[in-house]
Amino acid sequence: MKDAVNVHFFNEEEYRNEVAHTGINVSMFHGIADKQIRTGEQVDFHDYVFVPGPLWVNKLVRDGVARSKLFIVGYPKLDILFTTQPPAESTKKAVLYAPTHSKSCSSYPAFKEFLNRFPPHIHFGVSLHPYDQVNPKTTMEELLSADVVISDTSSIVYEAWALGKPVIFPDWLVKEKVMRDWPNSISAKIYSEKIGYHAYNFDHMVELIDLALIKGLDGRTKQFMRQILPQQLRGKSGEVTAKILQKIAML
Known part of the structure; x- marks a missing residue:
C-alpha cells in the first residue's frame, strides 16, 4: 500500500x-x-x-x-507460550522430534528409520514441518508438553531453548550438510561450537536424552539464547x- x-x-x-x-x-x-x-x-x-x-x-x-x-x-510468535501453563507432568518423559522441512538442511526424512527405536521409558512424539504434513498442525502444544526436543536447523531449536527445554541435534545426519551449504549461518555456529547436545549416532542420542533430562539447559546455551532472544x-x-x-x- x-x-x-x-x-x-x-x-x-x-x-x-x-x-x-x-x-x-x-x-x-x-x-x-x-x-x-x-x-x-x-x-x-x-x-x-x-x-x-x-x-x-x-x-x-x-x-x-x-x-x-x-x-x-x-x-512475537512465542509471546503466548511464556504465559501459558505447561501441562501436568506425566510419569513418562516426553521427547519431541520436530525437524525443519525436507527441502532444507534437515534430518528428515533420514531420521524416519529411527522413529520406532526409542526405549519404552520415553514418550516419543513427532511434529513435522507443515511442508511435510498432509494435514499440518501447530507444534506449539507439543512443544509445551516436551521435556526434551530433537531438531536440526528449525526455528523450534530456538523456541525450545527460549522455553528452557534442552535440544539434541542428530549431527550424524545433518551437520556436514549445514557446514557445507550454510557455512556463515547461526546454524553452522551451533554445530561447529556444539551449543546444546550433539549426538554422533542414534545410540549416543538416547544417552544424551537421559543426560538432558537430568541437566537441562547449560549456562553456555542460556547465554547464547540471550543474544538470540533477549530475556x-x-x-x-x-x-x-x-x-x-x-x-x-x-x-
Missing part, C-alpha cells in the same frame, strides 16, 4: 522493485532460525528490518546494513513490535 507501513515476512526477489516504490517497508522474520535467507543483501532493500535479538544486529551490520535500519523486537522481550515482543511500527508510521 502506497500510504502505509507494509510488513513483509518473506523477501522474494520478484517483488523487490515493487517494494522499492511503495510506501514504507519493513522486513520481519517469519521464523527465528538462520538458513542464510536473511543476509544483508537479501533484506537491505527494505526501509527497516526487525530482528529477534542483538546477534542478528551484529550479523547484518557486518553484511553492510545500516544500524539505523535495524530494530530488536524479539519474536526482557520474552512474552512482550508483540507489544514492542506494535509500538515501533506506530513510531515508524508517524515519521
Whole structure:
C-alpha cells in the first residue's frame, strides 16, 4: 500500500522493485532460525528490518546494513507460550522430534528409520514441518508438553531453548550438510561450537536424552539464547513490535 507501513515476512526477489516504490517497508522474520535467507543483501532493500535479538544486529551490520535500519523486537510468535501453563507432568518423559522441512538442511526424512527405536521409558512424539504434513498442525502444544526436543536447523531449536527445554541435534545426519551449504549461518555456529547436545549416532542420542533430562539447559546455551532472544522481550515482543511500527508510521 502506497500510504502505509507494509510488513513483509518473506523477501522474494520478484517483488523487490515493487517494494522499492511503495510506501514504507519493513522486513520481519517469519521464523527465528538462520538458513542464510536473511543476509544483508537479501533484506537491505527494505526501509527497516526487525530482528529477534542483538546477534542478528551484529550479523547484518557486518553484511553492510545500516544500524539505523535495524530494530530488536524479539519474536512475537512465542509471546503466548511464556504465559501459558505447561501441562501436568506425566510419569513418562516426553521427547519431541520436530525437524525443519525436507527441502532444507534437515534430518528428515533420514531420521524416519529411527522413529520406532526409542526405549519404552520415553514418550516419543513427532511434529513435522507443515511442508511435510498432509494435514499440518501447530507444534506449539507439543512443544509445551516436551521435556526434551530433537531438531536440526528449525526455528523450534530456538523456541525450545527460549522455553528452557534442552535440544539434541542428530549431527550424524545433518551437520556436514549445514557446514557445507550454510557455512556463515547461526546454524553452522551451533554445530561447529556444539551449543546444546550433539549426538554422533542414534545410540549416543538416547544417552544424551537421559543426560538432558537430568541437566537441562547449560549456562553456555542460556547465554547464547540471550543474544538470540533477549530475556526482557520474552512474552512482550508483540507489544514492542506494535509500538515501533506506530513510531515508524508517524515519521
